[in-house]
Amino acid sequence: MAYEIIDDLSRADIAFRVRGGSLGELFSEGAKALVSIMLHDPGVIRPNRTIKIQCRAGDLELLYFDFLSELVFYKDSELLLLLPERIDIAESEDGYRLACEARGEKIDHGRHRFIVDIKAITLHHLSVLKENDTWTATVVVDV
Amino acid sequence: MKADGIKKIHDYLFEIPADFKAGMRVPARIYASLKLIQEMDNAVLEQLTNVALLPGIINHAIVMPDGHSGYGFPIGGVAAMDPETGVISPGGIGFDINCGVRLMATSLTYEEVKPKLKALVQALFNRIPTGVGSEGMVKLKRDRLDEAMSLGARWAVENGYGEESDLDYIEEGGCMADADPAAVSDRARERGREQIGSLGSGNHYLEIQVAKRGNIFDRELAVQFGIFREGQVVVMIHSGSRGFGHQIATDYLKQFLSVMGPKYGLSMPDRELACAPFHSKEGQLYYRAMNCAINFAFLNRQIMMHGVKRVFSDIFKKSPEELGLRLVYDVCHNTAKLETHLVRGRERTILVHRKGATRAFPPGMKGLPSRYRQTGQPILIGGSMETGSYLLAGMATGADAFYSTCHGSGRVMSRHQAKKIYNGRDLQKHMEEQGIYVLTSSFPGLAEEAGGAYKNVDEVIRATEKGGLSKAVVKLVPIGNIKG
Numbered sequence: 001m002a003y004e005i006i007d008d009l010s011r012a013d014i015a016f017r018v019r020g021g022s023l024g025e026l027f028s029e030g031a032k033a034l035v036s037i038m039l040h041d042p043g044v045i046r047p048n049r050t051i052k053i054q055c056r057a058g059d060l061e062l063l064y065f066d067f068l069s070e071l072v073f074y075k076d077s078e079l080l081l082l083l084p085e086r087i088d089i090a091e092s093e094d095g096y097r098l099a100c101e102a103r104g105e106k107i108d109h110g111r112h113r114f115i116v117d118i119k120a121i122t123l124h125h126l127s128v129l130k131e132n133d134t135w136t137a138t139v140v141v142d143v
Numbered sequence: 144m145k146a147d148g149i150k151k152i153h154d155y156l157f158e159i160p161a162d163f164k165a166g167m168r169v170p171a172r173i174y175a176s177l178k179l180i181q182e183m184d185n186a187v188l189e190q191l192t193n194v195a196l197l198p199g200i201i202n203h204a205i206v207m208p209d210g211h212s213g214y215g216f217p218i219g220g221v222a223a224m225d226p227e228t229g230v231i232s233p234g235g236i237g238f239d240i241n242c243g244v245r246l247m248a249t250s251l252t253y254e255e256v257k258p259k260l261k262a263l264v265q266a267l268f269n270r271i272p273t274g275v276g277s278e279g280m281v282k283l284k285r286d287r288l289d290e291a292m293s294l295g296a297r298w299a300v301e302n303g304y305g306e307e308s309d310l311d312y313i314e315e316g317g318c319m320a321d322a323d324p325a326a327v328s329d330r331a332r333e334r335g336r337e338q339i340g341s342l343g344s345g346n347h348y349l350e351i352q353v354a355k356r357g358n359i360f361d362r363e364l365a366v367q368f369g370i371f372r373e374g375q376v377v378v379m380i381h382s383g384s385r386g387f388g389h390q391i392a393t394d395y396l397k398q399f400l401s402v403m404g405p406k407y408g409l410s411m412p413d414r415e416l417a418c419a420p421f422h423s424k425e426g427q428l429y430y431r432a433m434n435c436a437i438n439f440a441f442l443n444r445q446i447m448m449h450g451v452k453r454v455f456s457d458i459f460k461k462s463p464e465e466l467g468l469r470l471v472y473d474v475c476h477n478t479a480k481l482e483t484h485l486v487r488g489r490e491r492t493i494l495v496h497r498k499g500a501t502r503a504f505p506p507g508m509k510g511l512p513s514r515y516r517q518t519g520q521p522i523l524i525g526g527s528m529e530t531g532s533y534l535l536a537g538m539a540t541g542a543d544a545f546y547s548t549c550h551g552s553g554r555v556m557s558r559h560q561a562k563k564i565y566n567g568r569d570l571q572k573h574m575e576e577q578g579i580y581v582l583t584s585s586f587p588g589l590a591e592e593a594g595g596a597y598k599n600v601d602e603v604i605r606a607t608e609k610g611g612l613s614k615a616v617v618k619l620v621p622i623g624n625i626k627g
Contacts, residue, residue, distance in 0.1 A: 011184055011211050011554045012218060038275065062397070069393050076386035077333035079276050107276035115587040116558070117275040117344040117627070120238040120389045123396065123414040124214040140214070142238045142389070143345050143558070 003033035006138065009125050014116070015140040023060070024087040026128070026135040027098070030068055031084050037141070038081075040113040045081045047103035058095040060128040064137055067098055068121040075118075079107045116143045144183040149173070155609040158203075159192060167195040174544060174610040175208040182555055182598060186212035193413055194222050199229015199421070201486055201493060205544055207500050208606035209553030209598065213237070215415030218499035221547045226481065226494045230409070230418035231426045233399065233433075235496030237477035238392040240433055241440030242347075242383030244474055244501075244523035244550075245313075246534065247448055248369035249455065250467025251376045253353045253622065259458055263351065264580050264623040266454045271349055271447055272341040273627040274584030279385075280340030280446050288336050289324040292387075295438030296473075299445040309445065311512040313473040314502060315480075317441040323431035328394050331432075335387025335439060340446030344585065344627030346551075346592055347382045348528060349447070351623035358618040364536050365617050367518045369471050377619060378451055379532055380444050381525045383477065388436035395429040421494055430479070437478055444473055471534070472521040476501045476550035483509065484545055495545050503537035503548040503613045522613050524604065526552045528581065529574060529594030531620040533604050540611030548613040552600035561596040562587055574624075583626040592626065 009015035016033050020026030035042040053070045057063035074080040082104035089098050120142040127138045150158045152172075157180060159171040171191045173180055187210050194204035194216055201223045210219030215234020222235055256263065272279055281304075283291055291298040296317025299305055310317045342349060356373040359365050370377070384391075399417035402425055403409040409418060419426040448470065452463040459466055479496040486493065495502075504511055504520040511520055519537035526532045530552070537546060556564070567586025570593055574581050583589045607613045 005559050007557050007559050011557050012213065014558060058401075062400070066397070073330055073334060073390065075276075076338070076390075077330070109276065112276075114275040114344070114585055116585065116591070119343075119345070119386065120393055122214045122238070123400075123417075126414070142214075 003029065003036060010140045013140055013143050015125065015138065017136060017138045020135045021133065023089045023135055026137050027064065027067055027087050027089065028084045030064060030137055030139065031071055031082070034068060034071055034118055035081055035083065038114055038116055038118055040115055044111045045083060046105045048105040049080060049103065051080065051082060051102050053100040053102055055098040056092070056095065060096060061126050063096045063098055064128050064139070065121050065123060065126060067100065068139065072118055072121060080104050081107060081112065118143055144180055144185050144188050155606050159188070161195065164192045167192060169195050169200050169203050171195050171204040173206050173210070174612060175210065175606050176602070179208050179598070179602065179606055183210055184212045187217045190215070190217040191220065193411070193416055194220055196411060197222060197224070197230055197232060197416070197418060198409065199224040201225055205547070207547065207549040208603045208610065209549040209551055211553045213498060215413055216496070216498045219549060219553065220498045221500045221545060222496045223484070223545045224421065224494040224496070226421045226492065229421055229494065231421045231430055231479055231494060232416055232418035232496065233392050233396050233429065234415040234417065235498050236433060236479050237498045238389045239383035239477055240388035240392060240436035241475045242477045243440060243444065244476070244525050245380045245444045245448060246471040246523050247378040247451065248467065248469050248471050249376045249378065252374040253376060254374065256351070256376050260580055260623055263454065263458050264582055264625060266458055267349060267451065268582040268625045270450045270454050271625060273625055274344050277341050279338045280450055282337050283339065285332065288332055291339070291442055292324055292327065292435035292438050293322050294318055295441040296445040299442050299449070304446050304449040309470045312470040313441055314475055317445065317473070319434035319437045321431055322434035322438050324435060326428040326432035327391060327435050331387050331390035331394065334390045335385060338385040338387065339443055340450065341385060341443070342382050342447065342627050343385055344588060348624055348626045349451070350379045350528065350621050352377050352379055352532060352619035352621050354617045355620055358620065360615045360617065364518050367514065368521050368534060368616060369469055370534070370617050379523065379525065379619065380447055382444055382447065384436040384440035385443065387439045391432045391436050395432065398425055433479065437475065441473065472523060474501050474523050485542065497547055499550045500547045501550045503541050503546045505537045505539040505541060505546060508546070522548055524549060524551060526600035527594040527597040528592055528621055528624050528626070529579065530600050531618050533600065533615060534617040534619060535604070535607065535613040536616050538611060538614050541613065544612055548607045549603055552597040552603050554596055555598050556596040558591040561591045561593055564595070565590040565593040579621050579624060581624040581626065589626060
């Protein structure tokens, strides 16, 4: 399911919305949206490196914020473009826990042509909602 | 933005009374013409009045003429807090801590630069790292990085990147005193260590500009600032603290959210307005980490300026001194700083948040170098890459805005809309026809920054003058630009 750009939420940055049939799918779609917004052709990310990501948060929105912030962190610190292979989300005593195995590769300027850089995930209008059987997340990213 | 409920104080200053929204501690003020207010998005009003809810806010929540909606604070937001009773909020500073502008004068004229313009822009593009994933000109291991974030631009000068005299022409001498690397996460270090001396992307750029005939509005001030003649060429750098500052903002935003309610009993309607008492443990840690990021950005711009000097020397086969390369000033537009202001007739140290707003100290203010003591602070306003930028001076009449002014022209169009309307390659060609040679690492990124996506910068500057915030000295028009 593709991401949708929402024009009226941010004039200076980029807002997007993704949907998923499960929480895992919703988180995965968010990660895909990040690389799709940044790259001309997100299909060219080779799964050469595996990174394990773990997050804990008091609610689903902060969990989403944490998870996407992790992907931004790896993009800058190790120059890695990552996509989730497996995501497990579980409720815990103090909120939610996420464990993700993400795969990807180092930025190769020959193949990875950037449209824009996502520098931070924001909490601005951040929402994670379930309606009927569909999960929806809305995110504004700082570019 | 709809102007209902807004009271006019004069043609360029409007007020929203404190009874507009429950919990507002002070009224909100907008420095702008009615036309500029109408161009602002509706969220500005909501965000500005939310700022007025913050504990410890003094006098007014303020927005500058280039205001548009941001996260927590509007962009262009200014809020001064009583440090004893008030809070510090990362949302009042922004993710790109100490995003700012630096201006360097040359003694070259447009006629002298024109024949070598393409070679110059190409050489700058080759030397100054731009875009995503580009590695900075300096890479530091942990100990050295900690030293650098403590010393800011001073670290650069001590390590051969520039002159001691440069430090006089940077806000705070290029080094915030209360910077403590112990307050900075390892993750911020990991994001920042390879980005020192890199431009970044988005609206960041390095531009070659000209003080054209007819664009020098105050000759005396211009000369003091180093603009001696018509046709003089200058270089402007707009960049910030890169991933380092963004990570510090992200780290503390989360931390503040976890303590503001349970530990400090604070509640705000927007999570991006997460805050903590300035004198709390968390507030002080963030302040010290933020100062490291301010220093990182000063260092970043200083290293890039050093690269620019080398390029000019190579292209024009003269030393930087022979080319008259001199730092005019370096300003921050995303910070919170402790400053001394007169508050209700009493001199007090207050915490001034400026998010997308520039400090604009008037003549005589402590903290200005001797060269600018009589002129007021030089203020650098980056306009769009097509329309031009401004060099302004601070004025005594800006006291009510805690000596602050605008930071740019402000967007009127979202990035997505701009990409629908403009094509990057066509824009590059069109700009070249207009005499602006631009190189970019992202054509869609270029389209997002088209002149038409921004407010009319001349009108914004006029509003700052009429509002008594700053005085126009020189308008600088672009001839060459490199963009991330």
